[in-house]
Amino acid sequence: MNTRIEIANLQKRYGRKVVIQDMDLILESGKVYGLLGPNGQGKTTLIKCIAGLLTPEKGQILINGEMRETRHKGMISMLADKDLFYKWMTVQDTINFYDTFFEDFDRADSEELIRFMELVPQEKVEKLSKGMKARLKLVLVLSRKAKIYLLDEPLSGIDPVSREKIVETILDRIREDAIMVISSHMVHAIESLLDEVILLSNGKIIAKEEAEVIRSEKGISIDDFYLEVFRHA
Amino acid sequence: MLNLMNFEWKKSWKVFMLGITSILLVYTYLALQGTDNLYRGELGAGIAMALLVMLITVGSVALLFHSISFLSVDVKEKGYLLFSTPNSAWKMLGAKLTVVFLRFFIWGVMVAAIFFHMMSWLKVVELQGILLHNVPQIVFLILISALASLFFTMTIYFLISITATFLASWRNPVLFVILAYFGLTYVVDWVAVKLGELATWPVTFQWNMPIINQMNGFSVSGNMNAITFTAQGLSFNIVPALFYLVIGVGYFMAAGYLLDRKLNI
Numbered sequence: 001m002n003t004r005i006e007i008a009n010l011q012k013r014y015g016r017k018v019v020i021q022d023m024d025l026i027l028e029s030g031k032v033y034g035l036l037g038p039n040g041q042g043k044t045t046l047i048k049c050i051a052g053l054l055t056p057e058k059g060q061i062l063i064n065g066e067m068r069e070t071r072h073k074g075m076i077s078m079l080a081d082k083d084l085f086y087k088w089m090t091v092q093d094t095i096n097f098y099d100t101f102f103e104d105f106d107r108a109d110s111e112e113l114i115r116f117m118e119l120v121p122q123e124k125v126e127k128l129s130k131g132m133k134a135r136l137k138l139v140l141v142l143s144r145k146a147k148i149y150l151l152d153e154p155l156s157g158i159d160p161v162s163r164e165k166i167v168e169t170i171l172d173r174i175r176e177d178a179i180m181v182i183s184s185h186m187v188h189a190i191e192s193l194l195d196e197v198i199l200l201s202n203g204k205i206i207a208k209e210e211a212e213v214i215r216s217e218k219g220i221s222i223d224d225f226y227l228e229v230f231r232h233a
Numbered sequence: 234m235l236n237l238m239n240f241e242w243k244k245s246w247k248v249f250m251l252g253i254t255s256i257l258l259v260y261t262y263l264a265l266q267g268t269d270n271l272y273r274g275e276l277g278a279g280i281a282m283a284l285l286v287m288l289i290t291v292g293s294v295a296l297l298f299h300s301i302s303f304l305s306v307d308v309k310e311k312g313y314l315l316f317s318t319p320n321s322a323w324k325m326l327g328a329k330l331t332v333v334f335l336r337f338f339i340w341g342v343m344v345a346a347i348f349f350h351m352m353s354w355l356k357v358v359e360l361q362g363i364l365l366h367n368v369p370q371i372v373f374l375i376l377i378s379a380l381a382s383l384f385f386t387m388t389i390y391f392l393i394s395i396t397a398t399f400l401a402s403w404r405n406p407v408l409f410v411i412l413a414y415f416g417l418t419y420v421v422d423w424v425a426v427k428l429g430e431l432a433t434w435p436v437t438f439q440w441n442m443p444i445i446n447q448m449n450g451f452s453v454s455g456n457m458n459a460i461t462f463t464a465q466g467l468s469f470n471i472v473p474a475l476f477y478l479v480i481g482v483g484y485f486m487a488a489g490y491l492l493d494r495k496l497n498i
Contacts, residue, residue, distance in 0.1 A: 015402055053316055053498045070493060074319035084313040086244065086306075100236045101318040 003029040003064060003075070003147040003179050005050065010059035012045050012203075019045045020056070021203040029147070030176045032193050034211075035183040036226055037200035043183040044081060046200070047150045050181075051078045063148075074103065077146035079137050081153040085125040091136060092121040098140050110143035117165060131162035138166055142173045149180040155189050163189055187226045197222055199229050237320060237328035245332075248298045252291040252340050259287045260347045264354075284344045292337055292382050299333060300389045304406065308397035312498045322492035326390060326485060330383055337382045341375035384481050388421075389414060391484035398495040421480055425473040432472040 005027040012020040019042045027033060035043050048054040050061060052073055061068045063075070085094060091114070098105045114121060117135040119128075128136065138154060154170070155163050170193055174180060184190050197214070199207040207229050214225045242249075263283065307315065307325075315325060392413050396406035403409060 048498070051317060053313065055495055055497060070321045071319050073317060076317075078317055080313050080317075082310050082313060084311060086311060086314070088244070097240070097314070100240070101320070 001064075002177065004062075005148065005179060006062040006065075007050070008060050008062070010046075010049065010056050010061065012042075012049055012054060012056045019203050020049065023059070023203070023205060025198070025205065025208075027179050027181065029179050031195040032174055032180040032182065034187070034190060034194040034197040034222070035181055035200065036185065036187055036197055036222075038185055038230065041200040042203040043200055044152050045203075047078065047152045047181065047183055050148070051076050051150055053078075075147040076150060077102075077104075077141045077144040077148065078150040079141040079152055079154055081156060083133060084137075085133075087126050089125045090121065091119050091123050091125060091128075094125060094136060094140060095121070095143075098143065102144050102146075104145040106143050106145055110139055113139040113143055113169065116169070131159050134158050134166065135162055138169060142169060145175075147178055149178060151180070151182045153184055154182065155184060155186050167193065187223045188221075191222045194222060197225070199226065201230070234324055234328055234331075237324060238331055240315075241328050241332040245298065245302065248295050249336050249339075252295060252336065253343070255287060255291050256284075256340060256343050256347065259283065260351075263351060284348055288340060288344045288378075291340055292378075295333070295336065296382065296385055296389070299329070299386060300393065300410070303329075303390060304393045304396070304410065308393065308492070308496060308498070310498065312496075316496070316498055321489065322496075323485070323489035326489055326492070329390070330386060330485075333386050334379050334383050337379040338375060341378055345371055345375060384477055387481050387484045387488070388417060391488045392417070394488040394491040394496075398491045398497075401497065421477075425476050428476050429470050429473040 005025075007023055007025040007027075010020050010023040010025075011018065023046070035046065037043055045054060049056050050068075052068055052070065063072045066072075089097070095107070095110050095114070098110070099107050117132075117139055119132065119136055119139065125133065125136065134154065134156075138151075141149065141151065151170070154166055158166065167189065170180075170182070174193070182190055182193060191211075194211045196208070196210050198205055207225075209225070211222060214220060214222055218225065220228070306312070389410065392410045393406075395413075396403060396409055400406065400409060
């Protein structure tokens, strides 16, 4: 079954600061969306609103035509840009946690990914380097057969070797029946993954374009398109 | 729900073990005193009071730990992990409260068992006999104490839910929780006392425990007007107890709603 997210008239504020402004957006399965923009433009806020971790002041988010509820979290696999593990957890504990709470978690796939990412199950998470933590988060998120993947800055602060592995893993797990949203300000690194780009500035969508159109009709890379749009924004 | 309880248990098993260790340490200390030092006129009352004070201390430390953990971890960034699962906030709170209740109950049973054992060891046959004939009352007492600990915990969780949602931008949430806790508890207790005076509907368990007379001021704080202990029995007034139950459920529903619908992580 195809999945569809409809965002209508969405507004989110932090105190007096409006972070998302009257946003309308439709996301459909079978596509990888690049949510792009410099830091502080509302990318993380939008992702967290879709994931149900933030409550918008106005507007609505529909998933397959239904208002987003707690039960929809079961179909959303989110990679947070923050360090979200508890101090007492080992790599294996995090796997067990996901396996326990998400029905779509594929344990065999996670074990394969753990090996591929060169993680040690017995190791304490707090002792992992930033790059290894990013790998672990990706293992957990991509081991789920979710309908919606929300990856918030999966490459931020990651060394080039880990970055390559992460992109390779994401590429390998893109599915036709799922929506994937990747937020990043490192456009060049994720360019090869994207089907469509959404550029955010001051909480508003300033451009939304098919990656193929940018490449073939405009004859430029997504990276150049990004620079061009923000130069004139 | 069981999965959430298992997670909560794992998350704070050290607190549980700390409680067990404290109880065993007090037990060891009392045992090392020897029968000569312990076997005096107010023996039973003294030991009971020492164990009771220790149980309240352990419970308070555990409550403090759970409150700090809830305020600084669960409703903050680390809450990502739990709040991204398809579990409602009510389920999460339910799991937390069940674990708090079970722990307090286990500690209570341990303390009661130690007391029985000490009475047997010190050959206070009469008192031991009295206690053995009042096992249901003692279990009821432990149960009520565990429920009281749940009520305190729920009050704090409710206040933390307010700070995490409506007062998220406040600089000193801890101060709010402390002040509001005492304020709210005072008001709720005052209403409970008034209700208890207006409508008395007691359920009394008869017993004969002269020991109670020696334990001045012994009461379950927060449920003061719901339970009365005397040497002749334990009187349980259902009216204020029902009031506490209604308020506790109200806190639970409100906290769940706030965390489910208003929380920003």
